[in-house]
Amino acid sequence: MAIITVENLVKKFDNLTAVNNISFEVEEGTIFGFLGPNGAGKTTTINILCTLLSPTSGRTFIAGHDCMKEPAEVRKSIGIVFQDTTLDKDLTAYENLIFHAYLYNVPKNERQERVYDVLRFVDLFDRKNDLVKKFSGGMKRRLEVARGLIHRPSVLFLDEPTLGLDPQSRANLWEFIKELPEKHHVTIFMTTHYMEEAEVCDRIAIIDNGKIIAMGSPAELKMTVGGDIVYIRTTDNVKTQEEIKRLFGFDVSEKGEELYMTCLMGDTCIPEMIRTIGEGVLSVRLQRPTLNDVFLKLTGKAIREEEASEGDNVKEHVRAYRRRQ
Amino acid sequence: MEFNAIYVIVAREFKKFIRERSRLISTIARPLLWLFIVGTGMSRLVSPDTGVPYIQFIFPGILGMTILFSSIFSSISIIWDKEFGFMKEILVAPVSRFSIVIGKALSGTVVSTIQAVIILALFPFIGFKLGILQIIWVILISAALSFCLSAFGIVLATFYESYESFSVIMNFIIMPMFFLSGAMYPIKLLPDILNLISKINPLTYGIDAMKHVLFQFKTGTMSPDFLFIIDIAVIIGTSVLFVIVAGKLFERKK
Ligand SMILES: Nc1ncnc2c1ncn2[C@@H]1O[C@H](COP(=O)(O)OP(=O)(O)OP(=O)(O)O)[C@@H](O)[C@H]1O
Ligand SMILES: [Mg+2]
Numbered sequence: 001m002a003i004i005t006v007e008n009l010v011k012k013f014d015n016l017t018a019v020n021n022i023s024f025e026v027e028e029g030t031i032f033g034f035l036g037p038n039g040a041g042k043t044t045t046i047n048i049l050c051t052l053l054s055p056t057s058g059r060t061f062i063a064g065h066d067c068m069k070e071p072a073e074v075r076k077s078i079g080i081v082f083q084d085t086t087l088d089k090d091l092t093a094y095e096n097l098i099f100h101a102y103l104y105n106v107p108k109n110e111r112q113e114r115v116y117d118v119l120r121f122v123d124l125f126d127r128k129n130d131l132v133k134k135f136s137g138g139m140k141r142r143l144e145v146a147r148g149l150i151h152r153p154s155v156l157f158l159d160e161p162t163l164g165l166d167p168q169s170r171a172n173l174w175e176f177i178k179e180l181p182e183k184h185h186v187t188i189f190m191t192t193h194y195m196e197e198a199e200v201c202d203r204i205a206i207i208d209n210g211k212i213i214a215m216g217s218p219a220e221l222k223m224t225v226g227g228d229i230v231y232i233r234t235t236d237n238v239k240t241q242e243e244i245k246r247l248f249g250f251d252v253s254e255k256g257e258e259l260y261m262t263c264l265m266g267d268t269c270i271p272e273m274i275r276t277i278g279e280g281v282l283s284v285r286l287q288r289p290t291l292n293d294v295f296l297k298l299t300g301k302a303i304r305e306e307e308a309s310e311g312d313n314v315k316e317h318v319r320a321y322r323r324r325q
Numbered sequence: 326m327e328f329n330a331i332y333v334i335v336a337r338e339f340k341k342f343i344r345e346r347s348r349l350i351s352t353i354a355r356p357l358l359w360l361f362i363v364g365t366g367m368s369r370l371v372s373p374d375t376g377v378p379y380i381q382f383i384f385p386g387i388l389g390m391t392i393l394f395s396s397i398f399s400s401i402s403i404i405w406d407k408e409f410g411f412m413k414e415i416l417v418a419p420v421s422r423f424s425i426v427i428g429k430a431l432s433g434t435v436v437s438t439i440q441a442v443i444i445l446a447l448f449p450f451i452g453f454k455l456g457i458l459q460i461i462w463v464i465l466i467s468a469a470l471s472f473c474l475s476a477f478g479i480v481l482a483t484f485y486e487s488y489e490s491f492s493v494i495m496n497f498i499i500m501p502m503f504f505l506s507g508a509m510y511p512i513k514l515l516p517d518i519l520n521l522i523s524k525i526n527p528l529t530y531g532i533d534a535m536k537h538v539l540f541q542f543k544t545g546t547m548s549p550d551f552l553f554i555i556d557i558a559v560i561i562g563t564s565v566l567f568v569i570v571a572g573k574l575f576e577r578k579k
Contacts, residue, residue: 050417075419086410090341102333103418147414 003028003155003187004049009058011044011210018044020210021058026189026203028154029181033201034191035291041210042191043083046159049189050080063154076104079148079186083159085140089133093124093143096132097150104151118146121183122176138169145177149184156180158190162197174200195291206295213298218291225289225297228266231258232273234280247276326427330420334428335435338399342436349440352398356391356444360384360451363509377540380451382547385535386508388463389528391444392437392471393506397499399433400478404485422575426479426568433475434468441467453539462538469560470531476567477527483574507532511546530559 004026011019019041026032034042047053049060051071059066065073087096097115106114119125122142132140141161148156161177162170178200180186190201198204199218206214206221214221234240241252241259248269250261263269266286274281295301342348364380364387371379406412415425445463448455455463481494505512505519506528512520523529534556536549543549549556 052413052416072419072421075417078417080413080417082410082413084410086412086414088337088411089409090344091337095337095340099333099337100414100418102329102336103415103420105327105329105419 001028002026003063004032004189005059005061006045006049007059009045009048009060010056011041011048011053012056017210019048019055022205022207022210022212023058024205024212024215026155026187028187029185030202031178031181031188031190031200033198033204034189034207035193035195035198035204035295036191036207037193040207042207043159045207046080046157046189046191049074050078050157051075076151077154078157079151079153079155080157081141081144081148081159081161083163083191085144087132087140087144087147090131092129092131093119093135094128096143097147100147100150106151114150118149121149122146136169138165138173141165141169141173142176145173149180149186152184153186156184156186156188158188160191160193162192162194170194170197195295198291204291206291206298208295208299214294221291221294222289225293227262227264228269228289229260229262229287230266230269230273231260231283231285231287232277233258233282233284234277235282236280240277240280243277244273248273327420327424330418330424331428331431334415334425335432338402338429338432339435342399342439348398352391352395352440353443355394356387357447359390360387360444360447364451367509377542377547378452381453381539383509384448384451384453385532385539386506388441388444388467388535389470389506389508389532390503391440392467392531393474393499393503393528395437395440396433396471396474397478397481397494399436400429400475400482401491401494403429403479403482404488404490408487423568423572426476426571426575429479430472430476430564430568430571433478434471437471437475438464438468441471455539459538463535466531466534466538466557466560469557469564470528470534473527473531473560473564473567476564476571479571480567480574483571483577502526502528505529507536507550511548512550514546527560527563530556534560 002025006025007023009019009022010017022045034045036042044053048055049062049067051067051074054068059068061067062074063077065077067074088099091099094115097118098111101111101115116125119128122145124139124143124146127135127139132143135143145158145161158177162173165173174197177188177190180188192198201218203215203217204221205212214224232240237254237257237259241254244250244252244259244261250263252259252261266288270284270286274284360380360383364383368379403412406415442464445460445467481498485494505515505523506526507523508528512523512529515523530551533549533551534553537553537556540548
């Protein structure tokens with residue numbers, strides 16, 4: 001069953017079209033990813049879905065409720081981790097979460113227990129009484145995910161959840177996000193511009209300039225690039241090149257000491273090739289197409305990975321703090 | 326009414342207020358400086374024609390000042406919340422905009438009234454003899470005025486996205502409101518145009534109501550300018566107006 005439905009959504013800011021007529025559905029209990037470069041329209045779409053922005057045209061539904069006509073119902077059924085942190089840094093982790101529990105009208109006798117549960121789940125229980133300003137970027141992110149789960153939403157939005165985190169924390173956070181649909185019965189709608197992160201999704205929509213240019217499971221999308229690349233190094237490359245061309249009909253090229261070719265099913269191709277060429281094989285490697293290759297093929301450009309650095313964040317902080325004095 | 330949401334918005338503000346000592350100290354220090362330094366200095370210059378020393382005359386005004394600054398500061402923290410993103414956490418919650426406004430206005434009311442009470446406690450040092458009923462009245466008026474000005478502050482805050490605008494609000498709204506409120510001099514002494522502006526300033530009525538409670542005399546230059554009932558009606562009326570306007574402005578989506 002589709003829990004999110006988007007029909008012909010358009011959002012214009014003055015004369016800039018941030019979201020240009022997109023439609024898609026997200027199945028309940030799955031992880032759906034929006035993959036696209038900076039300014040593609042990912043956050044704008046999320047803001048419309050979570051009732052913070054009104055669309056220029058088109059319709060959006062979450063759990064059967066129209067985001068424009070029944071915002072209160074929609075708000076009850078969603079949790080969000082925004083791209084920029086929305087924690088109150090002058091409150092403790094516990095206070096931030098209990099604030100949320102009150103705001104979402106969690107029953108009195110469950111409030112504390114639910115807050116403790118999610119704190120344990122994100123491994124921050126021991127830090128519950130620390131001010132959030134003392135937390136690292138990864139801890140803040142985890143705390144935000146925890147907060148988004150307190151009111152048991154049916155959809156959790158994660159807008160670039162790993163932005164500004166080091167690779168280690170990114171990996172940890174994904175481990176934990178992967179478990180969410182099963183453990184917390186939520187559907188995940190996430191955005192990212194890290195290709196490798198999109199791999200955890202059940203379905204991906206690739207978005208560029210406000211338009212969805214491809215949609216499908218990671219495997220399906222990669223198939224569109226035309227299969228795997230096999231690299232092979234032998235004692236006699238010239239001879240092997242001819243042989244492969246003759247026997248398999250592949251278009252073989254040479255790069256450095258290696259020969260390489262594209263084949264649809266690399267893993268079954270390789271043993272066959274080795275059997276045929278026999279003795280002379282020195283090394284073989286298989287390169288699977290990445291989502292980056294998919295994006296490259298569709299748009300002719302790679303996804304840029306510009307990030308708002310932590311450094312900028314700190315500067316902004318200091319400036320604002322001075323102003324307050 | 327979403328009482329849980331309103332309660333927690335107020336509780337958050339209260340917690341932060343208690344934690345931030347510097348904010349409490351500076352909001353208490355300002356009225357003290359005005360009261361004891363400006364008040365004492367001006368007492369030499371102003372010879373009262375109706376019995377109260379100048380330092381007593383400005384006491385209601387100083388209470389009004391305390392409330393004005395702390396209410397507007399409290400509401401302006403909305404801009405702060407917008408800049409640091411916390412406002413989004415509140416706006417995506419299933420809580421009506423009206424409840425958010427009420428919660429924010431009550432937050433300002435709580436912290437401002439506490440500060441007004443602290444200043445009020447100084448009355449014996451400037452020669453006042455107040456009865457319990459007078460004290461209760463002043464506290465009630467302080468709370469009503471705090472609510473009114475906090476709601477006004479929320480309306481202001483909806484127009485600004487970043488904290489940069491703070492000095493604009495300070496210089497062009499808060500200071501003129503203070504000087505044109507009858508706090509430091511009776512508005513009847515002002516030229517017509519300034520007198521008119523004073524009359525559309527809700528702070529004027531709050532201070533005037535306190536003058537009614539604190540002073541016995543009803544005539545003379547330093548006497549109150551309006552009927553007590555009018556003061557109270559204006560404070561309540563403008564409070565309702567500001568809450569409605571703030572609620573509508575909050576509802577606005579881009
Ligand atoms: N409030 C706004 N007013 C005007 N233009 C906006 C506004 N919000 C977004 N835009 C524009 O809409 C486009 C899409 O922005 P959006 O934030 O949705 O991108 P994104 O895909 O989330 O990018 P990123 O990866 O950088 O977060 C951008 O060109 C942006 O400048
Ligand atoms: Mg974004």
